[in-house]
Structure formats: structure tokens, C-alpha cells
Amino acid sequence: MRGPGRWAVLFALVVLAVVMLFPFAIVAINAVKSPAEYSSQGPLSLPDGLYLQGIIDFWNRVDFGTKLWNSFVISASVAVLAVVLSVLNAYALGIGRVKGRLSILVVFLVANTLPQEALAYPLYYLSKAVGLYDTQLAVIIVMTVIQAAFGTYLLSAVLGQFPKEILEAASIDGAGRWRSLWRIVVPISRPTINVLLIFFFIWTWNEFFLPLIFLISNDTQTVPVALAVLQGEKFMDATMSSASALLGVVPAIAFFLIFQRTLTRGVTVGAIK
């Protein structure tokens, strides 16, 4: 196909891209309209000016700063802790090749695919029993284990191919196992570990079911839970709803832009290995 044909293909793909991005655009333009402008002009007109009151009102009303901070604390803690656990496990399974490692890996894989509903009620019950209900620590512990199950699976495959000579050389130089792990294995596996850190952070940020169950009070809730629970409240008029949607979208886009390279690399690594 030459001439006009190739432009037709490009045009079709661009139209599809516009359709995919349309919800983002429509949320953004309506979040900065005043309610009066919205009701007279509808959702499709471009905003007359920058009306930020809807966003400010929503922010204050739900104390959005706290929600952002909660999401950040939970996601960052889970990312770091789950990576530490994954590294320890993968060291034993990938490099140490402990007995029964295949069945251990299968157990981790099954744990990762289990629906959270099959754990939710007992976890809810147990967290109440030990006084962790409605605390971020409960979500952090549970999410850490679930993410580490995936991380172990991925990282064990990567460490299985770790050059043994380096470790032998280190042990001849008198480095113990613990020292070799942190001084040699971790620095060399840095690229994979970074992918895991970023993915664990974003997955935990996006997580909905477990935070919904554990975090019921206003000062512990995360961004997705707060936005979902507030939907349909009386005070949520058209422009405030789009303001709330915009506030949920912006952090996600920020992560996407910051981590873009690692993300595209990671999506493929995570899927295939």
C-alpha cells in the first residue's frame, strides 16, 4: 500500500487514540468549569476560564492531601518491604537452589493468583482480633506478602542465571553469604529490582479491594477508596465529580511520565518471565 492508503491506516489509528484519550480530556476540561458554565454550556464546550473552585472545594471537603499521603505511605512501604522479601526468597531459590524450590515457586504463584475474596474475611477478622483493623499497617503487611509472592517468582528466574564465578570469587575473598547478597547480588540485579520497586508501588497505589475492607475511617483511606466511596454523594454535582476524577487521574499520569521507561520495560519482563 502506497500513497493515500498509508495515510488512511495512520488516520484510523489516530482516531482510535483520540477515542482512548477522550475521557481524560473531557474530565480535565470539565474539572475547571464553574457549575453555572457547565449547566449552560454542557460538558463538550471548552472552558471560558480557569475555574479552580470545584477542585479546591473537593480537595478540602475530603481532605485530599491526607488521602494522597496515605496512599504514598502504604505504597512506598509495600514496595520496599516486598522487594526485600523477594530478594531474600530469590536468593535462597535462585542462587541457593534449596530443595523443593519448584514446589515452593508453584505455591507462590498460586498465592499470587488467588482471589483476595478467598482471604478477605479471615484477614478482616484476624486484623480485628489483633487490633490492626482500620490501620495502614494491616494493609501494608497483607499487600507486602501478596506482592512478594509475585516478586519471588520473577526474581528467582533472574537470579537463577546469576554468574556463579562472581560469588565463588567473593567467598574465596572471605565474604559470607549475607555479605555477598547485599554487596554483590543486589547491586548487580539493580535493574530488575528497580522494575519491581516501581511496579509494587503502582500496583499498591491502584489496589482497591483490600484497602476498601480494611480502611474505613477518613484519616486512613487511600485515594482510590475515597473517590469510589464518595461517588454518588449528594454534594457531588457534575463539576465536582469531574474534579474528583481529575484528582484521581493526575497522580497516575504523573507516575506514568516519571517511570515511563521502566514501565514499558517492566510490563514485558513481568509478563514473559
Place this chain on the structure above:
Amino acid sequence: MRVRTRGYWLYLIPSLILFLGVIVVPFLMNVGASFTRWSGVGTPRWIGFDNYARLLKDERFWQSFQHNVALIVAMAIVPTAIGLVLASALFDYIGKRFGPRTASALRAMYYLPQILPVAVAGVVWGWMLHPSYGAVNQIFGLDLDYLGDPDLALATVMAVMVWFQLGYPVVIFMAGLQRVDPAYYEAAEIDGASWWRKFWHITIPQIRPEIFVVLLTCTIAALKVFGPIFVLTRGGPGNATMVPSYFSYLNFFQKSNVGYGAAIATVLALIIIVVTFLFLRVQEREQ
């Protein structure tokens, strides 16, 4: 040598303890609860397989699995099919004629919905589909209640999920296509093969492993789907969009039928495990 390997066990201990407490014990407790009648407080009463017998007769339960099948179509099959065409068009058409930067910019645009928390994606669409002030009705000059009409609700949720999922297969397939030896395509071009024939006889067989992975992960995601249902429809109107995960949540936390909810969750877990093993078996046989 033996002692050396044994020492590595120590590194598994923290995970084994946490794993026991967070996954194994809760899972067994859930299975145990599924054999009881329990409201969440007081002592559970053992009733054997009654909950499971009740499930088999519960129309809502069967409906919820039918809706799961519909969501597998929307989240796994349709995005895989469209994703294959898009990835291949971007990779060997746009990439070659308009440059790789155009191809990767388009890929990023298709991928963007995937980065949203699925609950936030639901908030966005819930707003756009609102019957009185939503953008969708305004654009098409319609007056439909997409999420409130039992005949439209499931189809609407399916459409939203196609939008949400599409970018994932596109990214994975494009990465897979980079592995394919260009010599295949060159040879086919010399033979005068059409784009469609190359797509069918080279692209699809060559990225079969990626297709498997996408179908598996998206099917599991569709079986587990909870967030979009919670945000968009809460399983309604009536039971028009009820899915097993939301059905079990409802029994756990709103109806205080913990035993019944546990039975639903156990069945869902078993189905997911079976699906995973079936996929892995088929994949193994293929290779």
C-alpha cells in the same frame, strides 16, 4: 555441599512466617467458614455442605458466573484480538513508514487507561455515563441510562473494560514482535504475500507465547473483577452486573452471611486455580 544448600533455607524464614499468617491460615479459615452458618459474631455453626448445595440452586450465583464469562470476552478475548491487529499495524506498518517514534507515541496513548487505578477509571466513566449530566448522552444526543438500565448495564461495563484493558496486549505484543526474525517478513514480501497473510501465518504463530500470557492474565483478572463493578453498578440494577467477587463481598460485609460468602469465594478460588493450571498445561504441550 549439603550443608551449604541447607543454609539458604534461613533466607526463606521471614516469608514463610508471613505467608502462613497472611495467605495459608486465612485461606484455610475461609474454606472452614464455608461449611458453617456464621454471621461474623458468635460461634459458627457447622452445616456441612449446605452452603454449596444452596449455591447450586441460587440463580444469582449462576448469573454471576455468566457475567464473568461476558467479562472474559470483554477483558481478555476482545482486547487480545484488537491488540494483535493494532500491535502488528503499529510495528510493521506505522513503524516502518512513519518511524518508530510515531508507533511508540500511539502505543503510549493506547496504554494510558491501564495506568489508572481501576476504581478511578470507574469514577471517570460513571461521571461520563451519568444519565442527566453525562458527556456520552450529550455527544450522541441520547437520553439513555447506561448503568441503570438492566438491558444496557452489562454491555456498558463490558465496553468500559475493553477501553481499560486494550493497552496491555498492545504493549506486550509489540515487545514480542521485536523478537521475530525480520527475514520471515522479507521472504513473505518477496513472495508477494498480503498484509493479512503475513499477519495470520507469521505474526500470530511467532508471538504465540505472548498471546498465551495475555489471555491467561486477563482471564484471571476478569474472573476476579471487583473494582469496576463496585464503582459503576454495585452489581445492579437488580443482578444485571452481579459477579462472584462482588456477590461474596455482599454476603461478607452487608448481609452477614459469612459462611455463604466464604463458599462463593472458595468456588471462585478453585475455578481460578483450575483455569491457571489448564492454561499452563496447554502452553507446555504446545512447546
